[in-house]
Each structure stands twice: as C-alpha cells, then as structure tokens.
Amino acid sequence: MLYRETGQFKTSYKADMAVFPIRQDRIGLAIILLLAFVAMPLFGGGFLLSAVMIPLLVFALAALGLNLLTGYTGQLSLGTAGFMGVGAYACYKLTTFFPEVNLIVWILASGFFSAAVGVVFGLPSLRIKGFYLAVATLAAQFFLQWCFIRIPWLYNNNVSGAIEAPVRTLFGMPITGPHATPELRYLVVLSIVALLTWIASNLVHGRIGRSWMAVRDMDIAAELMGIRLLPTKLLAFAVSSFYCGVAGALMVFLWYGSAEPEVFSISQSFLILFMVIIGGLGSLIGSFLGAALIYGLPIVLKSLFPMLGLSVGAATVEHITFMVVGAMIIGFLIVEPHGLASIWRTIKQKLRVWPFPY
Amino acid sequence: MNGQTMSGQGMNGLALFSRRDDSVAKGEPLLTVENVSLRFGGVKAISDVSFDIRKGEVRAIIGPNGAGKTSMLNVINGFYHPQEGRISFRGQTRRRMRPSHAAAQGISRTFQNVALFKGMSTLDNIMAGRTLHMKRGFFWQLWRHGPALDEEIRHRRVVEEIIDFLEIEAVRKTPVGKLPYGLQKRVELGRALAMEPDLLLLDEPMAGMNLEEKEDMCRFILDVNNAFGVTIALIEHDMGVVMDLSDRVVVLEYGRKIADGAPDEVKASQAVIDAYLGVAH
C-alpha cells in the first residue's frame, strides 16, 4: 500500500512523461536530496564526508559519464581514467594560469577539454565496434597517461611530477588546500554532481537519449530512422568525456588535493567500468549504486572484521575486496546483466503489487 | 490539453499524415528502379532489374528464397549501393545515398528479422521513429522543460495515435524484447509509420504469424494504404495475401525479374509457375 501508482491517473502526457511519474518516487527523491544537502553536512562529520561521501560522489559522476557512453550508447570504453586525467590537468593548468577566476568555473570548463579529447578518440567508432573499439580506447588511455608523465608543461615542471591543488576560495572560504572544511568541499562536489545528474537525466529521457539507445540496440535501424551514426556516437563520447573530465578535476582538487599520473591509470578505468557493470548498464541510478557498492565494500569490510573480533590485515581486506568484486561481476553478468538497478526495479515492481503475489 | 496541436489536421482529426507531400500525383511513378545490378563478390544478387512503384499503390515483390527481394529493398533505402543502374525517387535520380538520407526523403521500412530497439519500450521505439521530425537541438535538450518538452509532448500525441491505430495500448510501456513476435512486428510497423513516410517498405511483415495475426496485419496494411495514403512495397510469401493486398506484383528469381503486372496476370504467367514449382533451368 505504501508504494502504489494505482489511483494516480495521468491526465496529461506531460505528467506521464515526467522522469518520476509515481508520487512516492518524487517524495523519495526529495528526502534523499534533503538528507544529502542538509542532514549530511550538519551531522555527517569530517571522516564520513571526506573519506566516504566525496569519493563516492566523484566515482558516481565518473561512472555516470561512462554509463552514458557504454550503457546508453553501447560503445565500450577503457579510457575513462585517461579522460578524467585530461579534466584534472586542464583544470590545473587553467587555475594556475588564471588564479583569479573561480575554481568552480574551471572545474566545469575542464570538462570541455576532456570532451574534445573524447571526440578525437571516438572517431574510430564509426568503423569499429565492440572489442576493437575497446582496444582503441585502451590506446587513448595509455597515450594520455604517457602525456601526463612525459609532458612537464602539464604539471608546471614540478620536480615531483605531480599536480597539487593550489588554495582557492569560494565566498572567501577556502575550498582547496589544508584549511578547506570537509563540509564545504562536500557541498561543492554534491552540487556539481547533482546538477550534472539532472542534466544527464534530461538528456537520456528525450530525443538524444533515444538516439543513443537506438544506436546501441540496432544501429542499422537507427540509421533508417534518420539517426546519423557518427554524430550520435561522437556526441555520446563528448558528453561522457565531459562528465569524466569534471569527475577527474573534482577528484584532484576537492578530494585528493594532489595527484600523480598513476591516479589515472588503466586500473582506475577498470574500476569505473566495474561500477557501471555492477550498478547497471543504461541506468543513471545504477551508476550511483555501483559506485557505492564498489567504493563502500572495502570500507565496510575493514570495519566488519574487527566487529567480528577478527584481526585482518589491510592487504587481506584489499584481496578480499578484489575477490568479492570479481565474483559479483561474474555473477551479475550471468544472472542479472542489468545490475543493481534492475534488482531495485524488481523490488519496486513487487512493492507495487504487494501484498498480492501478482 | 489540445493547446498546440500540429498545424492543419488530417482526416478524423488525426495529426498523423496531415502534411502529405503531393509533388507526385496519385498513379504517377513515385519510385523508379532502372537496370539495377548488385553483386557481392562473385554472387549476383540482382541482375539488371527495372520496375516502378506508383504513388498510392501496394506493390508486391515476390519470389523464392534468395531471389534478391530483401537486397532490392536494401538498394532502395541506401543500405546497398548497386554497381549498375539508377534509382529515382520523386523524380530525383541518384546512385548512392545513405540510409539516413533516404529516411529524410520519406522512405521507411520494416525488416524481415525484426530490428526493434530491444532495450526500449514500445513507446520509446515509436518515439524514436519521430526523430527526423524533432527539431530542438542539444542545448534545448539539456534543459528538458519549455520548448524541448513541448515538442516531446506534441510528438507523444502523434505516437499515441499510432498506438491506438495498431491496438497496442496495453504494451505501451513494455520493453519490446519481452513482447511476443507478432506484437513486435506490429510495433515495428508503428515505428516505421511514425516517420510519416511517403514510401513504406515491408519485408515479410506476416512471416511467422498465425492466421489471426495475419488478418490483423493485412487490415493494418490496407488502412495505412487507404486511410493515410502511404505507398507500399510489400515482400510476402503467402500468395493469398499478395492477391488480396497488392495492386501490382513484380516477380524476382535468381536476381532477375521474370514477371511484372496485375496479380492475376502474374499468377497465370508460365515463368512464375515454373519458378514456384521449381522447374530445372
């Protein structure tokens, strides 16, 4: 009785086409936003905000970006970390060149740089598909990481070879550097992620999202609907890389504080791909669920063993995480290719007809 | 709610097919195929075939398996580029064109093996058929309110007319991959109709259907032709259906045209009888 659409008749197509047509979903979303924007910064505490929530949001944004490309448009990419790196380095160059401009402007602007790079590496997608395209994006990954190491101009010739976030302020308060409060950093990350998620939701629910999915599901038929394949795929590469780039900039400036090129290595790309697979290909909420699961699992495991009275080393926890994630990926691919998001949908469907079995 | 319906409503107040293209008069050739040959390596799929499709008619293309019927449709909508010959649509001649260009010209089709967007709902599949009619660009889409949403609602209304017409209201929100085969074929017809084509190419729309489904499909095809005035090219194996539906029939065998004319004439032609009885050549 709690989760029902019965009795909620749509009197217009507008109401029926809303992203959340069921009232309970809208209430649920409002509660989540309230918790995230108000309760979390008030009661969350420094550790939860900087070590759990900020990373989770950054990963969710990167996963969402990859999901637009792989889940919605069907173009497999292994270059995610490379595109994130482009965003991070672009943001670093921009804010050291023009320190007076607000950092948030540069974080968003750096997305355009990774979008441009994404389009270049998306060009082969007209000719090649699937496995071979994945290899092409792998080349992008290695090439970009090579740039981050070999082009000293990108890191302003630092001897360390790393980029470090300079102190920047928002309304007179520092948002980067050692004196930035977790609350403020969290709120900035949350606002950007919420805005970009809302935009992604607008895109996938309209003409552009349908074109992406049409190309994914049956490209010859899509072409016949007048959907031109190359521009559609390149747009997906651009938007996806924009999201990854912004996620990369957020990662370095509002989470790590500094970063070496290894942060943007192939294993990071795989991690985000796993988040998308476990969360659910072609689902926005799945990107969040996947990020929460993969990033949250080691944290939970680390505190779970001491609670059970077992002393387990950090390395063992890491290994257990790998094994659990690996097993889950295999499990999901076999049993539930649409990931956590699909399980979530099934639960909602069950609730809708509860307490009757069908 | 009917604040901003499409300009100039058609028959029955339907928004669908309200903007007909009348540059070709009824009964005049809408599409002409001249001396088309198509080879795949050594395989000659089509050899020197010519015929035309007149505005407003149902034109059947028949022939045994492997005769080159599907290849012919692929040539017409730009998937295959013939080595020889020419194709004119609405008086415009071309040798090469991309499928998306053919779509923009007003040619749509269904496939022999259903080619729906499996992960999308019935509604979204048919909405995808409206893509060419939707104009709001990327920056409007970022902000899915105002003009982009108005446009979406306008097209949703057209799509709902198609859904009503094809009697698939009950599966509106079902992912098409979960629908039975017969319904999938119907959704595919709906998606093709959503483009408001001038020429609709149907590749074995009744294959694998039971009698009742076939009758429904026949009714839809006749309605599309009569009520909406869409010219149809139809590939079909069931001779009864061909005789009932079509105005003229072209017969292919081994990539050659062996007969062309009214259904009764074609049925009586010796070449066709031989082809269908499998007389050795």
Ligand SMILES: Nc1ncnc2c1ncn2[C@@H]1O[C@H](COP(=O)(O)OP(=O)(O)O)[C@@H](O)[C@H]1O
């Ligand atoms: N893409 C292709 N590559 C190679 N041969 C093809 C291709 N498409 C069709 N053919 C060949 O062309 C001939 C005609 O096929 P098709 O047009 O599908 O016949 P029909 O639809 O009449 O059954 C067949 O011999 C088939 O093998």
Ligand SMILES: [Mg+2]
């Ligand atoms: Mg065929």
